[in-house]
Amino acid sequence: MNKRYSLNEYIEIINNYLDSSIGECTFGEDIVHNAMKYSLSIGGKRIRPVLVLEFCRICGGNIEDALPFAAAIEMIHTYSLIHDDLPCMDDDDMRRGMPSCHKKYGEEYALLAGDGLLTRAFGIVAESEMAKKSPEKAVEAIRLLSSLAGVNGMIGGQVVDLRNEDKPCGLDVLQTMDSLKTGALIKCSALLGVVVAGGTKEQKDAAISYAENLGHAFQIVDDILDVIGDEKELGKPIGSDAESNKSTYVSILGIEQSQKYADELTDKAIASLDIFADEADFLKKLALSLVKRKN
Amino acid sequence: MNKRYSLNEYIEIINNYLDSSIGECTFGEDIVHNAMKYSLSIGGKRIRPVLVLEFCRICGGNIEDALPFAAAIEMIHTYSLIHDDLPCMDDDDMRRGMPSCHKKYGEEYALLAGDGLLTRAFGIVAESEMAKKSPEKAVEAIRLLSSLAGVNGMIGGQVVDLRNEDKPCGLDVLQTMDSLKTGALIKCSALLGVVVAGGTKEQKDAAISYAENLGHAFQIVDDILDVIGDEKELGKPIGSDAESNKSTYVSILGIEQSQKYADELTDKAIASLDIFADEADFLKKLALSLVKRKN
Numbered sequence: 001m002n003k004r005y006s007l008n009e010y011i012e013i014i015n016n017y018l019d020s021s022i023g024e025c026t027f028g029e030d031i032v033h034n035a036m037k038y039s040l041s042i043g044g045k046r047i048r049p050v051l052v053l054e055f056c057r058i059c060g061g062n063i064e065d066a067l068p069f070a071a072a073i074e075m076i077h078t079y080s081l082i083h084d085d086l087p088c089m090d091d092d093d094m095r096r097g098m099p100s101c102h103k104k105y106g107e108e109y110a111l112l113a114g115d116g117l118l119t120r121a122f123g124i125v126a127e128s129e130m131a132k133k134s135p136e137k138a139v140e141a142i143r144l145l146s147s148l149a150g151v152n153g154m155i156g157g158q159v160v161d162l163r164n165e166d167k168p169c170g171l172d173v174l175q176t177m178d179s180l181k182t183g184a185l186i187k188c189s190a191l192l193g194v195v196v197a198g199g200t201k202e203q204k205d206a207a208i209s210y211a212e213n214l215g216h217a218f219q220i221v222d223d224i225l226d227v228i229g230d231e232k233e234l235g236k237p238i239g240s241d242a243e244s245n246k247s248t249y250v251s252i253l254g255i256e257q258s259q260k261y262a263d264e265l266t267d268k269a270i271a272s273l274d275i276f277a278d279e280a281d282f283l284k285k286l287a288l289s290l291v292k293r294k295n
Numbered sequence: 296m297n298k299r300y301s302l303n304e305y306i307e308i309i310n311n312y313l314d315s316s317i318g319e320c321t322f323g324e325d326i327v328h329n330a331m332k333y334s335l336s337i338g339g340k341r342i343r344p345v346l347v348l349e350f351c352r353i354c355g356g357n358i359e360d361a362l363p364f365a366a367a368i369e370m371i372h373t374y375s376l377i378h379d380d381l382p383c384m385d386d387d388d389m390r391r392g393m394p395s396c397h398k399k400y401g402e403e404y405a406l407l408a409g410d411g412l413l414t415r416a417f418g419i420v421a422e423s424e425m426a427k428k429s430p431e432k433a434v435e436a437i438r439l440l441s442s443l444a445g446v447n448g449m450i451g452g453q454v455v456d457l458r459n460e461d462k463p464c465g466l467d468v469l470q471t472m473d474s475l476k477t478g479a480l481i482k483c484s485a486l487l488g489v490v491v492a493g494g495t496k497e498q499k500d501a502a503i504s505y506a507e508n509l510g511h512a513f514q515i516v517d518d519i520l521d522v523i524g525d526e527k528e529l530g531k532p533i534g535s536d537a538e539s540n541k542s543t544y545v546s547i548l549g550i551e552q553s554q555k556y557a558d559e560l561t562d563k564a565i566a567s568l569d570i571f572a573d574e575a576d577f578l579k580k581l582a583l584s585l586v587k588r589k590n
Binding site for chain 2: 022023025026027028029031032033036079083086087088089107108109111112114115116118119120122123124125126127131135136138139140142143145146147149150151152155156158159160162163176180
């Protein structure tokens, strides 16, 4: 099996790669290039690109091959945050304890920076070494990225979110919203890793099950932290969900049931990885750390 | 050689294809799907997709194969117009004589509709029959789309435009701006056609030269029409450039010189197509009609 990496090693590899992934401005006005680099650099846990790299590794692939695909998913995640923070959406001034992109660069440049990241995400995959060696893998990755980040995926989740703003909704709507808004990209990340490695159908199914359960648990923990979290550790104010009258897992199930639900989903996620035996240690630990996280 | 099509036949083929290109909403809240379809349906001249299909045809390709690529470029063009019309950009209430996307659906849904079209553009190429038969062609097309629509292409042109808003600029800045803002996608369209057909280097060079000169002439005529055009035929108010104190070809060169310049560029565009002999008749006629257009 391939060399194993720690979470910190992965994050360093990803950050180094992202740093150079935008390229230079070729015509003199580099404000949008800078806005893109800024938003990429204040990235948080890098869960999505880590999933790409580790699923590639445990399916027998080379993480060097997977890096452009990992960068693509982080670019798409970052563009969605930039557009989500805009005044016509959530109107957030802060993101991960730093000024949001439009607060720092202006709304028009933040809009274009988001567009630029989304556009570049597909380019970095199409320009990759893997796209030369195995273009059919790049095509499959782009099909997944477009479908899971698109209007029946992540964007669809934002639509459901907007349509249910400021009014309570049921558990079914909440689960649809989360499975699209957060879940789709997490599933995409795991699948991209398997695709780059040329994994089997069985490995794909395991990746999907792990990612779906993990994504779901992740969102429940997010809701819990919005009630009982520490503002300093979170880097954002708590209590915003209750204030906006928004339904959450906590408002529907209560804290205790929500925590139990998140634990059950995490157990399911971990059990999905049995086919990988002890090669799945990293991903099992990752799932446990996400459900127990403080930010 | 392949069957020839008239401009109207092409437009009908493209409109029919675009109609079904977005697909159905799978989760119930179809407002963004509808916003995407609305903006695609009020499309104008369809120059970009027509270029894809006709360059494919004259390079010996099948226009059926080129349709998803033609749709992709029209989706990218349409997303750029939706985002360009937003209040934080040009703040335009009307587009081609109809309410702009955000006027009809609201700013937040227009933002997401633009994101959705950009995302879908890459997906429709990756899902195409050509991507199955010749994935390397789909990869090359996606590389071109990402690069020419990205921050060193079309988005870059919008940056130059914003940086020079409300202040006069020189001819060099104007040409950089136009070659990026309008020229990049027109060049991309011609190249996509050649790529789908598997055209030669010589055919690619001819396509680039035609498209660059045509795109440049097109923009000059746009500036002329903003001064001497008929509001009814244009579907938008004239005089907006002069009002905003923006430099244009007309403000720098005057009407007569601008018209002469556009004619020269059109002649160059037409001359680029000599290698295609009389198969290039359609594209030559198209160039002449665009430089003589009234809207």
